[in-house]
Amino acid sequence: MAKPRTSKSRKKAKPTRRFRPMRWLLRWGLRVVSVVFLIAVAVTLLxxxxNPPTTFYMMQESRRLGGVDHEWVDMNEIAPIMARAAVAAEDANFCLHWGLDVVAIRRAIDEGSNRGASTISQQVVKNVYLWHGRSWVRKVMEAAMTPLVEAIWSKRRILEVYLNVAEFDEGVFGIEAASRHYFGVGPEALSNVQAARLAAILPNPKDRSASNPSSFVRKRASQILSGAATIRADGRARCFQS
Structure with a gap:
């Protein structure tokens, strides 16, 4: 006579898995963040x-103007004074911060403006990877990507890219085109005064001229020359000078 099957011999029914929307959102959110981070690392490494052949802003201006003047030039083909002048003009503590100048940001907040708070590294991220504008979305992306660029690129590389993608006049991008546009010489032949005037027209090159400088540009160029000498003497140019 067969023994009746005990409860232990019966197959246990699999419990139904409850759908937890918050856990699902968290899991997929982490996956999306991971993919975005890996893409950001990949393009930063690239x-x-x-050398970036163009930027989103350059493409916009090229469509608007029917073309732009831009040619890449290596850092060792740029007069050293030009690099120091750009740093003195736009980001004197370039060698001391990791992409975000907290002191400058606090000072700008206290003064009620954002002038001086954007570092050269942030400007490179904005120009190469993002777009121009004042939206909070772009600002957040810029703040997130800047430390990544600082971690992967050298300071010299950051400055090289900056000098090659900065706008120096309407449709004129990069120090190679700017040097010839304003002074008829290559960037390796720039004099101290010429380099200072090119730095002085930033960040409003459409309203200023390096070859026909206003009194403001002349005064600012003089201040930049003094600043360039200072950062050379106190070591704040060491991170990008060969």
């Missing part, structure tokens, strides 16, 4: 060794 432009650390390859």
């Amino acid at each position: 432009w650390s060794v390859l």
